Amino acid sequence: MRIRLVKLKQLSGERASIYSAIYEDDQISLFDKFINENINSFTSELNDIVLRLKTIGSKTGAREHYFKPHEGKPGDGVCALYDEPRSNLRLYCIRYGTTLIIIGGGGHKPKTIKSLQDDPKLKKENLIIREISKMISEKLSQGIISFTDDYFDFEGTLDLNTTDYE
């Protein structure tokens, strides 16, 4: 399954670039899907997430303490935007320092399970973002993609071949 990285115009700014990804058969990004899936049930929480991401892009940068680390394998940068235990939504990301993040999808955090990984939807979204991180790491090591000098953007071929989790 091919997926390409895109820079989100409304959220990127002077302090950080915010990317998402689009599957080749889709018209919208993973983050847009996350919005569409949750806008009716968790409107205010979603508004807060969008505003936090916009603030990260334009005012503060992607400081480490705004995220929950270690949501993937050691060193792969997979994290989640901070969410309280009692909050309803989980959004998975990959953080590359304070200047570049990729936001994927996520979903509703069920209260009845012990680990979020036990929820099929969250598990799938977590695997997708892990896979994207893995592909980017490989392409970075192969020199197919690289960071710009200011570390705000990627350069190179931003089309990735990933496992199909759909």
Add this chain to the structure above:
Amino acid sequence: MNKIETYNSEAIDSILRNLDPKLEKQVEFRMKLAAKIDNARKKLGWSKKLLAEKLSKRPSEVSKWLSGTHNFTSDTLFEIQYLMGVELINVDDKPKVQSIHFSFEFTQKEAGSAFNYGHNRPFDYTKLYSKSQKLTFQYPD
């Protein structure tokens, strides 16, 4: 080199269009406050765990404070600023007076052309001025 593809999200646009600008400022305020506390923590060389211990809080509570989502009480802000020596809220009416003392030295070079003053003698001389001055600024003025 491939050009970065910029994506214009209608879903994000729709959310941002309908939000109260005050809410945007509130989110920004919370996130900047968290950043200020974290900067102070780093400056003191404290881990998040140590900060939690010093305030008799759980590490998860400190993580929440630093997440940029927390709605602090004034007592908690006072505790943090008292412990860390950083000003998070300023409740004083009096303006803050800051005195800055400095001295400076400069060289002034003046040069004229041969045609100045209608004679053929060009002038090019350098004068050295030295002064020392004390200035006091009041903020806000």
